[in-house]
Amino acid sequence: MTVPLLSIRDLHLRMSSFDGRAHVLNGINLTVNRGEIWGLVGESGCGKSLTGLSVSRLQPTPPAHYTAGEILLDGQDLLKLSPAQMQRLRGNRIGMIFQDPTTNLNPAFRIGEQLVDVALAAAQHDPAVMDCPPNASRHARRQAARKLAGEMLARVGIPNALARLDDYPHQFSGGMRQRVLIAMALIGRPDLLIADEPTTALDVSVQAQILELIKNSVKDFDMGVVLITHNLGVVAQTCSHVAVMYAGNIVESGPVAAVIGNPVHPYTRALMSAIPTRETKRGALRGLAGSVPNLIVPPPGCRFAPRCQFALPACVAAMPASVPVGDSHAVACIRATEMEALVDD
Amino acid sequence: MLHFILRRLLLLIPVIVGLTIIMFAIARLLPGDPVALAAGPNATQAEIAALAVEYGLDKPIWVQYGTYVSGLVHGDLGTSLLTRRPVAADIKAYLPATLELVFAAMFIAVVVGIPLGLVTAVWRNRWPDYLAQVGAIGAISMPRFFLGLLLQLCFAMWLMWLPLGGRLPIVVIPPRFVTGFLTIDSLIAGNWNAFFMSLRHLALPAIAMSLSPLATIMRMMRASTIEVMQQDYVMTARALGLPSRKIITKYVARNAVSATLTVIGLYFGWLLGGTVLVETVFDWPGLGLYATKAIVSQDMMPVIGVALVIGLLFVFANLVIDLLYGVINPKVRYS
Numbered sequence: 001m002t003v004p005l006l007s008i009r010d011l012h013l014r015m016s017s018f019d020g021r022a023h024v025l026n027g028i029n030l031t032v033n034r035g036e037i038w039g040l041v042g043e044s045g046c047g048k049s050l051t052g053l054s055v056s057r058l059q060p061t062p063p064a065h066y067t068a069g070e071i072l073l074d075g076q077d078l079l080k081l082s083p084a085q086m087q088r089l090r091g092n093r094i095g096m097i098f099q100d101p102t103t104n105l106n107p108a109f110r111i112g113e114q115l116v117d118v119a120l121a122a123a124q125h126d127p128a129v130m131d132c133p134p135n136a137s138r139h140a141r142r143q144a145a146r147k148l149a150g151e152m153l154a155r156v157g158i159p160n161a162l163a164r165l166d167d168y169p170h171q172f173s174g175g176m177r178q179r180v181l182i183a184m185a186l187i188g189r190p191d192l193l194i195a196d197e198p199t200t201a202l203d204v205s206v207q208a209q210i211l212e213l214i215k216n217s218v219k220d221f222d223m224g225v226v227l228i229t230h231n232l233g234v235v236a237q238t239c240s241h242v243a244v245m246y247a248g249n250i251v252e253s254g255p256v257a258a259v260i261g262n263p264v265h266p267y268t269r270a271l272m273s274a275i276p277t278r279e280t281k282r283g284a285l286r287g288l289a290g291s292v293p294n295l296i297v298p299p300p301g302c303r304f305a306p307r308c309q310f311a312l313p314a315c316v317a318a319m320p321a322s323v324p325v326g327d328s329h330a331v332a333c334i335r336a337t338e339m340e341a342l343v344d345d
Numbered sequence: 346m347l348h349f350i351l352r353r354l355l356l357l358i359p360v361i362v363g364l365t366i367i368m369f370a371i372a373r374l375l376p377g378d379p380v381a382l383a384a385g386p387n388a389t390q391a392e393i394a395a396l397a398v399e400y401g402l403d404k405p406i407w408v409q410y411g412t413y414v415s416g417l418v419h420g421d422l423g424t425s426l427l428t429r430r431p432v433a434a435d436i437k438a439y440l441p442a443t444l445e446l447v448f449a450a451m452f453i454a455v456v457v458g459i460p461l462g463l464v465t466a467v468w469r470n471r472w473p474d475y476l477a478q479v480g481a482i483g484a485i486s487m488p489r490f491f492l493g494l495l496l497q498l499c500f501a502m503w504l505m506w507l508p509l510g511g512r513l514p515i516v517v518i519p520p521r522f523v524t525g526f527l528t529i530d531s532l533i534a535g536n537w538n539a540f541f542m543s544l545r546h547l548a549l550p551a552i553a554m555s556l557s558p559l560a561t562i563m564r565m566m567r568a569s570t571i572e573v574m575q576q577d578y579v580m581t582a583r584a585l586g587l588p589s590r591k592i593i594t595k596y597v598a599r600n601a602v603s604a605t606l607t608v609i610g611l612y613f614g615w616l617l618g619g620t621v622l623v624e625t626v627f628d629w630p631g632l633g634l635y636a637t638k639a640i641v642s643q644d645m646m647p648v649i650g651v652a653l654v655i656g657l658l659f660v661f662a663n664l665v666i667d668l669l670y671g672v673i674n675p676k677v678r679y680s
Contacts, residue, residue, distance in 0.1 A: 108675065185585060
């Protein structure tokens with residue numbers, strides 16, 4: 001069997017705060033292969049962004065503290081790397097895109113210059129990034145990086161790319177800025193792209209274009225993608241797989257068609273029923289009662305149990321293990337197998 | 346761009362009018378008789394009256410103001426009662442010395458203060474930071490003249506590395522007057538000896554003047570650097586593998602400097618008006634000494650002239666700072 005691109009195994013993360021230590025990631029398991037787009041969904045504070053930041057080790061420690069688990073990139077444990085080794089991987093093996101394109105480009109520099117610097121940093125560790133030998137003159141290397149930057153901009157669909165290299169971020173629209181950021185994330189030819197809510201700040205028509213761009217880039221660059229979002233629509237539109245998170249746990253994961261077509265975990269079902277469809281009658285939209293648990297004193301056993309309508313005494317006794325319910329479709333619920341019958345009643 | 350500069354230069358007119366009116370009003374309100382003071386202790390009433398007529402001081406204040414303003418249009422700043430020379434000529438002689446001192450002090454403050462602010466922000470809450478913060482508080486709270494005396498005691502008296510005061514030793518022939526800055530003029534003349542001598546004389550007063558702006562610039566830079574380091578684009582730069590050193594010295598530094606620029610402009614004006622004590626301690630023949638002598642003898646024309654020149658320089662300094670904003674922050678330039 002080949003080594004998966006990214007494999008997160010039983011990752012536990014504690015976060016120190018004034019009120020105490022919160023168990024924000026409580027045993028995350030996730031495997032991403034090349035060519036797969038994994039959607040990581042869940043409500044605010046469920047730990048989906050933290051999982052993304054953990055992979056690129058951008059979450060400062062302290063206050064964060066990894067208590068157990070490993071994050072394997074091509075079999076290499078990222079949690080064991082030194083900051084210098086980690087910096088070499090960023091941009092080069094792992095690319096990242098963030099939520100707000102208006103604040104993620106430096107306003108004081110031309111975008112060409114920002115792209116060139118990222119390309120040069122990546123080429124330092126992987127000369128194949130651009131067609132210029134590493135021992136060439138500074139000028140020649142910058143020239144080559146600039147050429148590459150122009151090509152990348154054109155590739156992400158920015159018209160008149162070469163001329164626009166000399167523009168400042170504020171001269172671009174929000175959607176165009178996100179394209180620039182995607183070009184910046186891809187210029188170092190990463191194997192893994194982590195996109196943290198890349199379309200949340202954009203309007204819907206632009207959102208579709210950006211998602212299409214990410215989808216096409218996966219084919220072009222043979223990457224694996226972790227797409228963090230709270231929007232199930234985005235997942236259905238873009239992803240090949242999905243992992244649903246609740247309060248620091250992945251409660252259900254599998255291929256998009258299986259999870260969305262046949263949700264098993266009560267939380268996933270609740271999420272799905274909160275999406276209005278054309279058949280939904282006025283006033284019929286059901287939300288989920290209760291709120292996210294306090295992670296400093298988490299509820300015993302299954303963290304969803306206090307809000308779950310099917311909860312049994314056994315649910316609060318121990319953390320439910322992940323059980324397979326279909327082809328690579330797994331659910332962390334002790335009543336997973338009987339769920340279909342329960343819902344029909 | 347040109348439009349912007351012209352608009353800012355038009356702003357000078359109300360500054361000039363306001364300054365002259367205020368200074369004339371103060372001259373009138375002050376007790377004492379400047380003419381009698383200038384005429385000397387043995388002058389007769391008739392001689393004093395003659396002197397007043399000669400300088401137009403017998404006329405009503407608004408007539409004096411009118412005469413002054415019409416002279417101003419031709420670059421005439423009036424005549425000093427004390428030196429009996431045109432104020433414009435006096436200022437031309439003294440201003441370069443002060444400017445040289447202020448520029449040197451601001452140069453030290455910026456060149457040392459900005460990197461120190463960056464470094465202490467990166468190492469915040471560790472011992473180099475604490476050391477710099479304690480030093481900064483000391484530098485801000487210590488009076489400049491006292492600092493000047495300490496520097497003299499240490500470097501001129503005990504160590505004898507640097508001269509006590511003045512701009513050049515008497516034995517060195519000053520270079521031909523071009524800019525009035527002895528360092529630059531001696532370079533223009535190719536006179537290396539005079540250049541090093543003038544630098545040695547400049548060092549202590551410039552350091553004495555520079556410490557409080559240096560400390561303020563450092564603290565401003567530290568605060569804005571810490572703020573910039575929390576911006577999203579710094580996180581993106583780290584996430585895409587830029588080396589931290591490059592992020593700090595290139596990306597963070599430029600964003601942080603623009604917040605510090607305002608302080609630099611304000612300090613420039615503040616130093617211009619506040620050279621008196623340092624000039625006194627170091628026997629530096631500048632505008633501050635000139636203005637102090639004029640104030641003490643109630644010689645109002647030089648006082649008004651100096652206030653005008655400093656006011657104009659202050660406006661210019663802030664204009665330059667505003668233009669620099671555009672260089673550093675493209676958003677300002679385009680809007």
